[in-house]
Amino acid sequence: xxxxxxxxxxxxxxxxxxxxxxxxxxxxxxxxxxxxxxxxxxxxxxxxxxxxxxxxxxxxxxxxxxxxxxxxxxxxxxxxxxxxxxxxxxxxxxxxxxxxxxxxxxxxxxxxxxxxxxxxxxxxxxxxxxxxxxxxxxxxxxxxxxxxxxxxxxxxxxxxxxxxxxxxxxxxxxxxxxxxxxxxxxxxxxxxxxxxxxxxxxxxxxxxxxxxxxxxxxxxxxxxxxxxxxxxxxxxxxxxxxxxxxxxxxxxxxxxxxxxxxxxxxxxxxxxxxxxxxxxxxxxxxxxxxxxxxxxxxxxxxxxxxxxxxxxxxxxxxxxxxxxxxxxxxxxxxxxxxxxxxxxxxxxxxxxxxxxxxxxxxxxxxxxxxxxxxxxxxxxxxxxxxxxxxxxxxxxxxxxxxxxxxxxxxxxxxxxxxxxxxxxxxxxxxxxxxxxxxxxxxxxxxxxxxxxxxxxxxxxxxxxxxxxxxxxxxxxxxxxxxxxxxxxxxxxxxxxxxxxxxxxxxxxxxxxxxxxxxxxxxxxxx
Amino acid sequence: xxxxxxxxxxxxxxxxxxxxxxxxxxxxxxxxxxxxxxxxxxxxxxxxxxxxxxxxxxxxxxxxxxxxxxxxxxxxxxxxxxxxxxxxxxxxxxxxxxxxxxxxxxxxxxxxxxxxxxxxxxxxxxxxxxxxxxxxxxxxxxxxxxxxxxxxxxxxxxxxxxxxxxxxxxxxxxxxxxxxxxxxxxxxxxxxxxxxxxxxxxxxxxxxxxxxxxxxxxxxxxxxxxxxxxxxxxxxxxxxxxxxxxxxxxxxxxxxxxxxxxxxxxxxxxxxxxxxxxxxxxxxxxxxxxxxxxxxxxxxxxxxxxxxxxxxxxxxxxxxxxxxxxxxxxxxxxxxxxxxxxxxxxxxxxxxxxxxxxxxxx
Numbered sequence: 001x002x003x004x005x006x007x008x009x010x011x012x013x014x015x016x017x018x019x020x021x022x023x024x025x026x027x028x029x030x031x032x033x034x035x036x037x038x039x040x041x042x043x044x045x046x047x048x049x050x051x052x053x054x055x056x057x058x059x060x061x062x063x064x065x066x067x068x069x070x071x072x073x074x075x076x077x078x079x080x081x082x083x084x085x086x087x088x089x090x091x092x093x094x095x096x097x098x099x100x101x102x103x104x105x106x107x108x109x110x111x112x113x114x115x116x117x118x119x120x121x122x123x124x125x126x127x128x129x130x131x132x133x134x135x136x137x138x139x140x141x142x143x144x145x146x147x148x149x150x151x152x153x154x155x156x157x158x159x160x161x162x163x164x165x166x167x168x169x170x171x172x173x174x175x176x177x178x179x180x181x182x183x184x185x186x187x188x189x190x191x192x193x194x195x196x197x198x199x200x201x202x203x204x205x206x207x208x209x210x211x212x213x214x215x216x217x218x219x220x221x222x223x224x225x226x227x228x229x230x231x232x233x234x235x236x237x238x239x240x241x242x243x244x245x246x247x248x249x250x251x252x253x254x255x256x257x258x259x260x261x262x263x264x265x266x267x268x269x270x271x272x273x274x275x276x277x278x279x280x281x282x283x284x285x286x287x288x289x290x291x292x293x294x295x296x297x298x299x300x301x302x303x304x305x306x307x308x309x310x311x312x313x314x315x316x317x318x319x320x321x322x323x324x325x326x327x328x329x330x331x332x333x334x335x336x337x338x339x340x341x342x343x344x345x346x347x348x349x350x351x352x353x354x355x356x357x358x359x360x361x362x363x364x365x366x367x368x369x370x371x372x373x374x375x376x377x378x379x380x381x382x383x384x385x386x387x388x389x390x391x392x393x394x395x396x397x398x399x400x401x402x403x404x405x406x407x408x409x410x411x412x413x414x415x416x417x418x419x420x421x422x423x424x425x426x427x428x429x430x431x432x433x434x435x436x437x438x439x440x441x442x443x444x445x446x447x448x449x450x451x452x453x454x455x456x457x458x459x460x461x462x463x464x465x466x467x468x469x470x471x472x473x474x475x476x477x478x479x480x481x482x483x484x485x486x487x488x489x490x491x492x493x494x495x496x497x498x499x500x501x502x503x504x505x506x507x508x509x510x511x512x513x514x515x516x517x518x519x520x521x522x523x524x525x526x
Numbered sequence: 527x528x529x530x531x532x533x534x535x536x537x538x539x540x541x542x543x544x545x546x547x548x549x550x551x552x553x554x555x556x557x558x559x560x561x562x563x564x565x566x567x568x569x570x571x572x573x574x575x576x577x578x579x580x581x582x583x584x585x586x587x588x589x590x591x592x593x594x595x596x597x598x599x600x601x602x603x604x605x606x607x608x609x610x611x612x613x614x615x616x617x618x619x620x621x622x623x624x625x626x627x628x629x630x631x632x633x634x635x636x637x638x639x640x641x642x643x644x645x646x647x648x649x650x651x652x653x654x655x656x657x658x659x660x661x662x663x664x665x666x667x668x669x670x671x672x673x674x675x676x677x678x679x680x681x682x683x684x685x686x687x688x689x690x691x692x693x694x695x696x697x698x699x700x701x702x703x704x705x706x707x708x709x710x711x712x713x714x715x716x717x718x719x720x721x722x723x724x725x726x727x728x729x730x731x732x733x734x735x736x737x738x739x740x741x742x743x744x745x746x747x748x749x750x751x752x753x754x755x756x757x758x759x760x761x762x763x764x765x766x767x768x769x770x771x772x773x774x775x776x777x778x779x780x781x782x783x784x785x786x787x788x789x790x791x792x793x794x795x796x797x798x799x800x801x802x803x804x805x806x807x808x809x810x811x812x813x814x815x816x817x818x819x820x821x822x823x824x825x826x827x828x829x830x831x832x833x834x835x836x837x838x839x840x841x842x843x844x845x846x847x848x849x850x851x852x853x854x855x856x857x858x859x860x861x862x863x864x865x866x867x868x869x870x871x872x873x874x875x876x877x878x879x880x881x882x883x884x885x886x887x888x
Contacts, residue, residue, distance in 0.1 A: 016539070366754075
C-alpha cells in the first residue's frame with residue numbers, strides 16, 4: 001500500500017503573467033520530519049508554500065492532505081487542514097501582548113486572557129520557547145517576535161509548520177535555539193518545512209532536502225546522503241566553486257576616519273551613538289549587525305544623506321600612485337571634513353554609495369527608466385546647460401552591458417523588467433564607473449543567485465586592489481568572514497567591536513551583534 | 527466542513543501586452559461607448575444615427591461650430607499640460623481650478639486698471655505674465671507646505687480652489703464691481719481682449735506652442751528628468767542628491783503658472799471679463815484629459831478635442847432634439863467610463879472558474 005503523506009503536492013503550476021513561478025511541482029511532506037525547501041531566490045520556494053497557506057491559488061495541479069484532495073483558498077482553510085506558515089515579515093500588533101496577539105482573530109471562543117496565557121505557557125514549556133505571554137510585542141527582540149509567530153501557529157493547532165527564511169534576521173546563537181525548538185517539534189510528530197537558501201542550515205537541521213531551480217522541481221534527497229557541494233550543483237545546475245578570494249592590495253592607506261559620530265532619525269530617535277572607526281584604501285571593511293542596528297544610517301551619514309548631530313568624518317585622498325588617484329576634486333591632505341557637506345559635494349570627493357534596499361529598486365535605481373537614464377542619475381547635473389546629455393550615459397550603459405554581461409533587451413528597457421542579478425549589476429556597475437575612492441555598498445548580493453553573487457564579490461575585490469576603501473554591509477556572516485579584511489559590528493547604533501576578518505569566528509561576531517563589547521546586555525532594537 | 531472551491535472570478539496582473547492588442551481594446555471600448563449611447567438614444571425614442579449625426583454636425587459640421595469646439599478644447603488642453611508635470615511627479619495637483627482662477631484675477635487686474643496706461647500689445651503681455659505669476663504663486667502655497675511639513679497635497683490643492691473662487695465672488699460684489707448692485711465686473715477694454723486668428727482667439731496658438739514646449743521640457747531637460755525620477759521614487763531622488771522639496775515647489779510653480787496663463791486666455795479671449803465661474807470645471811476635466819493621454823502632451827491635443835466634440839455635440843443635441851441636459855451628461859459619462867475602464871483590461875486579465883479540474887469535498 002502507498003504511504004499517505006501529511007501533504008502531497010501534485011503537479012502544481014502557478015503563473016504570474018508570463019512568468020512561470022512554479023512549473024509542475026511534486027512534493028511530499030511527512031510528519032515527524034524536517035524538510036528543507038532549498039533554492040536560489042526566485043526559484044519559486046515561497047510561491048509554492050504560499051499556495052499551501054492559502055495566499056495564492058494554484059493554476060494547475062492538486063493538493064492532497066492526508067491523501068484527500070483539498071482546495072485551500074484562504075489562510076483559514078489552511079488552518080482547517082492544520083497548515084500554518086510563519087512568514088518572513090511578522091504580522092503582529094505592536095501594542096498587544098504575546099497572548100493577545102495569539103488570541104487575535106480567533107472567532108467564537110471566549111477571550112479569556114488568563115486561559116489563553118496559560119495555554120500559551122503550556123505550549124511554550126513543551127517545546128522550550130521560553131516566552132512570556134504577557135510581554136508586549138514592542139518590548140520584544142526580533143527573535144522573540146518570531147517565537148510569538150510560531151506559538152500563534154501552534155496554538156491554532158497547526159500540525160504542519162512552514163517557516164519562510166526563519167534565520168534571516170537571527171544571530172548565530174538565536175538560530176541555534178530555533179533549531180533546537182524545531183527539533184523538539186519534530187520529535188512531537190509535527191511536519192516542518194523550512195524555506196532557505198543557506199546550505200549549512202540545511203545540513204545542520206533537516207532530514208530531507210527538496211531542491212527547486214527556476215520554478216522547477218529538481219528532486220528530493222536525504223540530507224545524510226548529500227553534501228553542500230552536491231546541493232549547490234542541484235540548485236545552480238552546474239558545478240561551482242564555493243571559495244571567496246581575499247587578496248592583498250598594493251596600497252593600504254587611511255581613507256576615512258569617523259570620530260564620535262551621533263545621528264538622530266527624523267522622529268528624534270538616536271540611531272547612531274558615538275561611532276568611531278577608520279577605513280583604509282585597499283581594504284574591505286565589513287559591517288555586520290542585526291537588521292536595523294544603524295547600518296543604513298551609518299552609510300547615509302558618510303554619504304551626506306543623514307544629518308550628523310555631532311562628530312566628524314574626515315576624508316583623506318588616495319595614495320598618489322594608486323589607480324584611483326586624481327579623478328576627483330582635490331581635498332585637504334590632512335583630512336577633509338565631510339560633515340556639513342551636501343551629498344553632491346561628497347560624491348565629487350569620490351565617496352559613492354550603492355544601497356540595495358529590500359525591494360532592490362527603491363533607492364539606487366529608477367525602476368521605470370531604462371539603463372541610460374539610470375546611468376546619469378547622479379551625474380546629470382555635471383554637464384552645462386539646462387538640457388540633459390544622454391550620449392555619455394548611453395556609452396556607459398553599453399559598456400556595462402558588455403563588461404558585466406548584463407542581460408537586457410536594450411539600454412532603453414526599464415530596469416524593473418530585468419532580473420534581480422542584472423539590476424544589481426547595473427547599480428554596482430554604475431557606482432564603480434564613477435571611479436570612487438570610497439565605495440559603500442549595502443546588501444549588494446541581496447536576492448542574487450550564486451553566480452551573480454560571485455560576480456559582485458569579484459567586482460568588490462577589484463576595487464579594493466585599485467586602492468578603493470570598500471565598506472560592505474552584509475547579511476550573510478559566512479560571506480563577510482571570508483571576504484572582508486576587517487569587520488565592524490554594530491549593535492543598537494553603537495560600534496560593539498571591530499574584528500580582524502581572517503581571525504574572527506562566527507560565534508565571536510554573533511556575540512558582538514547582540515552585546516556591545518561582547519559583554520553587557522544591549523537594549524532591544526525595535 | 528463547508529464546501530469550498532475556487533472563487534468565481536480572479537484577477538491576474540498582466541505585463542507587456544502587444545501594442546496592437548492595446549489599441550484593439552481601446553478601439554473596442556470606444557465602439558462599446560457608441561453602442562451603449564445608441565441604446566440610450568433608442569430608449570429615449572430617438573434614432574441613434576440621427577443623434578450621432580447631430581452631435582458630429584453640431585461640433586464639427588460648420589466653421590462656426592468648429593470654432594466653438596476649439597474654444598472649448600483650448601483651456602482643456604492648456605490645463606492638462608499644466609498638471610502633467612505634477613502628475614508625472616506624483617504630486618496630485620487637483621487645484622488647477624483655483625490656479626486658473628488666480629491667473630484670471632491677476633490678468634484682470636491689469637485689464638481693468640491699466641488698459642489706458644499701457645500700449646495694446648504691451649498690456650496683453652503684462653496680463654499674461656501677471657496671470658502666470660498669480661497662478662504660480664497660488665500653486666506654490668500647497669507645494670511649500672508639502673515640501674516643508676509633508677501635508678497632503680490632494681486635500682490642500684482642492685481646498686485652495688474654493689478659496690480662490692470665493693475671492694473672485696468677493697471682487698465681483700466688492701471692489702471690482704461695475705454698476706453698483708450688479709455683482710458683475712465690467713467688460714474688459716478692447717485692448718485687453720486677445721486678438722482672433724482664424725476666427726478664434728489666439729489662445730489656441732499659445733496652447734499648441736505650449737504642447738511642444740511641454741513635450742520638450744519633460745523629455746529633454748534636466749528639470750524634466752528630475753520630475754520623472756521623483757515621480758518614480760522620492761527615495762531614489764534623495765539618494766541621487768536631488769533637493770526634492772525644492773523641485774516640488776519649482777514644478778508646482780510652473781504648473782500653476784501654466785494654469786494661470788490658461789486663466790488669462792479664458793478671461794481675456796473667451797469671457798472678456800472675470801467672474802467666479804471662469805474655470806468652469808476645466809481644472810477637473812483636465813485631469814481626465816491628462817490621464818487618458820497618459821501624460822503625453824501630443825495625445826492630450828487629441829483627447830481634449832475629443833472631449834470638446836462630445837461637449838459641444840451634447841450641447842447641440844439638447845438644443846436641436848430637445849434631449850434633456852442630463853442625457854448629454856450621461857453620454858459624456860459613458861464615453862469617459864469606457865475609455866478609462868478599458869485601461870483595466872489592458873493591465874489585468876480575468877480568470878473565470880473552471881480553468882482546472884474541480885475537486886468536490888465532503
